[in-house]
Amino acid sequence: MxxxxxxxxxxxxxxxxxxxxxxxxxxxxxxxxxxxxxxxxxxxxxxxxxxxxxxxxxxxxxxxxxxxxxxxxxxxxxxxxxxxxxxxxxxxxxxxxxxxxxxxxxxxxxxxxxxxxxxxxxxxxxxxxxxxxxxxxxxxxxxxxxxxxxxxxxxxxxxxxxxxxxxxxxxxxxxxxxxxxxxxxxxxxxxxxxxxxxxxxxxxxxxxxxxxxxxxxxxxxxxxxxxxxxxxxxxxxxxxxxxxxxxxxxxxSRVLNVKGSVYCYEPGVFEPVKEIAEDIAEGETLALIHHPETPGRTPDVVVSPYAGMILARRAMAHVLRGDALFQIASDAA
Missing domain, CATH: 3.40.630.10 (Zn peptidases)
Known part of the structure; x- marks a missing residue:
């Protein structure tokens, strides 16, 4: 020691x-x-x-x-x-x-x-x-x-x-x-x-x-x-x-295994459309990333690469590339 x-x-x-x-x-x-x-x-x-x-x-x-x-x-x-x-x-x-x-x-x-x-x-x-x-x-x-x-x-x-x-x-x-x-x-x-x-x-x-x-x-x-x-x-x-x-x-207690996190790939303003503990399907829309600095630009759509439940969600609206937006889990086997 x-x-x-x-x-x-x-x-x-x-x-x-x-x-x-x-x-x-x-x-x-x-x-x-x-x-x-x-x-x-x-x-x-x-x-x-x-x-x-x-x-x-x-x-x-x-x-x-x-x-x-x-x-x-x-x-x-x-x-x-x-x-x-x-x-x-x-x-x-x-x-x-x-x-x-x-x-x-x-x-x-x-x-x-x-x-x-x-x-x-x-x-x-x-x-x-x-x-x-x-x-x-x-x-x-x-x-x-x-x-x-x-x-x-x-x-x-x-x-x-x-x-x-x-x-x-x-x-x-x-x-x-x-x-x-x-x-x-x-x-x-x-x-x-x-x-x-x-x-x-x-x-x-x-x-x-x-x-x-x-x-x-x-x-x-x-x-x-x-x-x-x-x-x-x-x-x-x-x-x-x-x-x-x-x-x-x-x-x-509901026992879960975490499947992974969902990340931001474009800087902007994060608008979640799903709540913590909500079940989601693979490919389902989780959030929009808005770009108010660029008039007329369509928001980016963030979709889930996993099926499961939202365990965690970003609390801040301002996001940069690489920020974690969600953590997805599923019921333990």
């Missing part, structure tokens, strides 16, 4: 509730010996599993930041069996700025794992998460959304299992989170994963983990926030980490 330059104000081995910061060293003109403050809460009591919950890996994704912060406020050591580690703004510079990537080094944290202990601040955070934090964990939940550019319904993401034990753990998390949709990957994962995401980092460490896409458009959706908070409580209960928890009735 490489030695991280990040210093934690929280002792992850001590019982009780602790709140403080990870100090990510950052020497700049205005602060020669300064550090970036990444907020962290650790609650530990009795014997039980260790669960890590993160949000703010992308800074323009908000439901997770609120839900994780709420847990940090509401739970105390006497409520917990095991160890709960909460990081509501893991990529703090991005979250503080409300941007997908860090404004100080342009790092997209969810494309930087396993990181580097001597790299940029974003690379140091990726390394600390993968090499210092995750070896402590049994389970991990990473909360995302579509950010500023996309909208998702409340959707859990999970990988394929590579053992009966992993399948059992993933099923516990999936059933407990109980989101309307589950995006199940058909390949990858496992300890040999090369993915540069937080899920890849967890897989390499043998940590049972899921991710979630929770809304988007750089806004907070009350219904999705409520589902997120409910799901996290249900996960804690399912893992036996909170006392006397009685779950409410499960609502069920």
């Amino acid at each position: 490489s030695q991280s330059a990040i210093v934690s104000e929280v002792d992850f081995d001590a019982n009780g509730k602790q709140q403080g910061y990870l100090r990510v060293p950052y020497s700049v003109h205005r602060s020669a010996y300064g550090w970036i403050p990444v907020p962290v809460t650790m609650i530990k009591n009795n014997v039980g599993p260790t669960l890590v919950i993160t949000a703010g890996v992308h800074g323009d994704e908000y439901e997770g930041q609120i839900a994780v912060s709420s847990l940090a406020r509401s739970l105390n050591a006497e409520d917990i069996h095991g160890r709960l580690i909460l990081l509501p703004m893991l990529n703090f510079p991005a979250a503080e700025a409300g941007l997908r990537t860090s404004p100080i080094d342009h790092g997209n944290l969810n494309r930087l794992f396993p990181g580097s202990p001597s790299g940029t601040p974003s690379e140091m955070l990726a390394h600390w998460y993968e090499d210092v934090l995750l070896p402590m964990a049994d389970y991990a939940v990473d909360l995302h959304s579509g950010g500023a550019s996309l909208d998702y319904p409340a959707t859990l993401l999970r990988g394929p299992a590579h053992s009966p034990e992993e399948e059992a753990g993933l099923t516990v998390l999936q059933d407990a989170f109980d989101l309307p949709y589950t995006w199940k990957f058909t390949g990858g994962g496992g300890k040999g994963s090369t993915a540069r995401t937080a899920m890849g980092a967890a897989n390499r460490n043998g940590v049972i983990n899921v991710m979630a896409e929770l809304g988007g458009g750089a806004r907070v959706t009350p219904d999705i926030l409520s589902r997120t908070s409910r799901g996290l409580q249900r996960i804690l209960g399912a893992l036996g980490m909170i006392r006397d928890f009685v779950p409410d009735r499960a609502l069920g």
Whole structure:
């Protein structure tokens, strides 16, 4: 294990509730010996599993930041069996700025794992998460959304299992989170994963983990926030980490495999004609791309190369060539 330059104000081995910061060293003109403050809460009591919950890996994704912060406020050591580690703004510079990537080094944290202990601040955070934090964990939940550019319904993401034990753990998390949709990957994962995401980092460490896409458009959706908070409580209960928890009735989840994305090939103004969760046929019209700068020009028609269901849709009207407009999924086999 490489030695991280990040210093934690929280002792992850001590019982009780602790709140403080990870100090990510950052020497700049205005602060020669300064550090970036990444907020962290650790609650530990009795014997039980260790669960890590993160949000703010992308800074323009908000439901997770609120839900994780709420847990940090509401739970105390006497409520917990095991160890709960909460990081509501893991990529703090991005979250503080409300941007997908860090404004100080342009790092997209969810494309930087396993990181580097001597790299940029974003690379140091990726390394600390993968090499210092995750070896402590049994389970991990990473909360995302579509950010500023996309909208998702409340959707859990999970990988394929590579053992009966992993399948059992993933099923516990999936059933407990109980989101309307589950995006199940058909390949990858496992300890040999090369993915540069937080899920890849967890897989390499043998940590049972899921991710979630929770809304988007750089806004907070009350219904999705409520589902997120409910799901996290249900996960804690399912893992036996909170006392006397009685779950409410499960609502069920539609399990999907993603078929692919639909991209823009002409810059212009995006007019969707289909809604999220709407079923579509191959060749069916999804959107028009308008060109108001060219009087009389006919809009371009965007058609679906897949049959299935719209899982995600672009939130922004202004588009450039290469922008993702839709993500299409179908029911898992």
